[in-house]
Amino acid sequence: MEGKRVKVKSKGKIFEGVVMPSRSATLILKLDSGYNIGLKDYEVIEVIDEKRDVAKLEKPKKRAGLKDVRIISTGGTIASKVDYRTGAVTSQFSSEEILSEVPELKDVCNVDSTLLFNILSENMKPEYWVKLANEIYSSIKRGFEGVIVTHGTDTMAYTSSAISFMVSTPVPIVFVGSQRSSDRPSSDATMNLICSAQTAISDLGEVVVVMHGTTSDDFCYIHRAVKVRKNHTSRRDAFQSVNQSPLGKVYYPSGEIEWLTERVMRGERELKLRDGIEERCVLIKFFPGLKPDVLEYYYGEGYRGFVLEGTGLGHVSTDWVDTIKKISDDSLIVMTSQCLWGRVCDRVYDTGRDLLNAGVIEGEDMLPEVALIKVMWLLGNYSLESAKELVKKNLVGEVNPRTIY
């Protein structure tokens, strides 16, 4: 009932107001006076269907000379703002709403938006990646010169990686989220959104993640989607590029972009969609004592894509070698490292060489999560044989040929 206007009866009295979010069984009502009241024993008498103020918002006028940008909302903190003035929880995410919240966007681009999903990002699934890829593809095909995807931060790097493989793009596809919801004074939503818009109109042809670069409100980083990771549970600058410099910085509030390294330019690649995905793939993090039986379990369930998150340069215990040998002929098995930073190299120690001989493929400097999505995507679109070749290659920036750290 959050955000609904209700009439309730409690201890013989009638109260009318808007239901506020509550962490307990207590009903919290924002009365028309502006005060909140908490009710433990109550009976809802009426849910009043109230037209949202949103309808009154002006449809933004398209301005000549500005690029057309599509905003696709998928849910998450950035889209789940609690408006404490009205008590309403934003569940729709129209361009009118966005522009009323962040009017600065009007000077950056012409915004058109759509609500594709409204789910918590931990509930993201590969099937949603496919729907999102198709929505992005058709948006670009319709002529949008940049795409912004608002997304919960928990799994944003997974989704943006999936889109990197699924959509070859001539324009920027920018993922943005917020770590603190808009109703909190420390919210990063506004600044992240403005910086994502600046990135969406820039000279870029890649899938990127734009989030706070520091804990101050001074700039956002533009991260290559297949090289970024959420490395903190709560900080606003939780996202970090791993084994790759961020592509650039967007200064706030100036909107100026400083590019930091090579990037794919706008128009450099053709628009293409390849949206197959094989869900029966698994990422297994190794630890001392973990038995290789789990490989056989998944193999028995029909899984043929395995990403191992090994130790150090890419190791698992020697007693895994036989099991790997058994399943590697008709499976794609990629080794990554739980160190996260650095590159896998299985040619240094004996165990590593044994693993290579058993059929393991080195994941280079790929993040384990990205390697998983690459394997899902390869097995969803190519033969096993081709997948085994392609997994070693740098397709969209997921493998950095140079070791930079």
Added chain:
Amino acid sequence: MEGKRVKVKSKGKIFEGVVMPSRSATLILKLDSGYNIGLKDYEVIEVIDEKRDVAKLEKPKKRAGLKDVRIISTGGTIASKVDYRTGAVTSQFSSEEILSEVPELKDVCNVDSTLLFNILSENMKPEYWVKLANEIYSSIKRGFEGVIVTHGTDTMAYTSSAISFMVSTPVPIVFVGSQRSSDRPSSDATMNLICSAQTAISDLGEVVVVMHGTTSDDFCYIHRAVKVRKNHTSRRDAFQSVNQSPLGKVYYPSGEIEWLTERVMRGERELKLRDGIEERCVLIKFFPGLKPDVLEYYYGEGYRGFVLEGTGLGHVSTDWVDTIKKISDDSLIVMTSQCLWGRVCDRVYDTGRDLLNAGVIEGEDMLPEVALIKVMWLLGNYSLESAKELVKKNLVGEVNPRTIY
């Protein structure tokens, strides 16, 4: 045959020399002239049993006023030096050998050493933790005033965490390794070893990891064992304290220690051993699309300890809630975050609250790997009921009550 002196026949000629490490099928012999020769087709005529030079090394004299330190070797890069002068691979690790390699140690402490294992660190297993804990315990009981454990870097943080829970110690227990073997000019073995010895004689009563603090040879960090992680596959400063300041710095070559934060002091805790360990525990890293069936698989195999490496503040998909509910009564299920930095908090979003109601316990700011070892140790020593209480408590520094980053 590495390190052995052999006589071989190749293309009608006889060669004698010491077998060097080789990455291919080619036999590399170091001849007595000092030159190396590579042989593809050869026949070994004789393996010559040669007494190692080591026997000639002088037994070090005990010096008054210096502390007695035990060095326990478990294998790994730091102990697998290839001596290119003799061609021998160091497989024994006597105090004589250590002191001949790193004579500076003689001025720091009286060294007594033992080779407990000689295994690659990816082959470490919980059963070895138990043996090591017992060796450390009896060394301290015998009067050693500090213990150094040399260990491969891949799983050093796992082993040192296990020892943190198993051994309550009045003296420093210092884990040390090297990222580059001693035969490489860039080796970190000597400096790490000297800094570990300085730590072993210091005013400290904790289990720590001592490794390079930067890529220069200027200082080592002293990391709390339950708060450190190998965060790079190959850099010498791969180890980083996570959610915790390093305890101190050991400057090189001065050996001076600068303490950076609170620590447990020498003599503060009593010597105790509690070495039970339940191996049927598993760490599961969540990703979008991962099915909860894997929980039921392990539960069916008799596992009752589960550490989930969730997303963000500690989430897994909502469709995991029912399975968790099913197994949580007689299982210990701890939520950690794949973000690694920051703290788990499942009270912010609905999914998190559902997980708590289903029986998940928040892992606070514990590293997933450390939470796993804590669960193994708790279930190996306590009732499930006690384990469920103790897992929330900070036992040996694994939970930082203050959020510092």
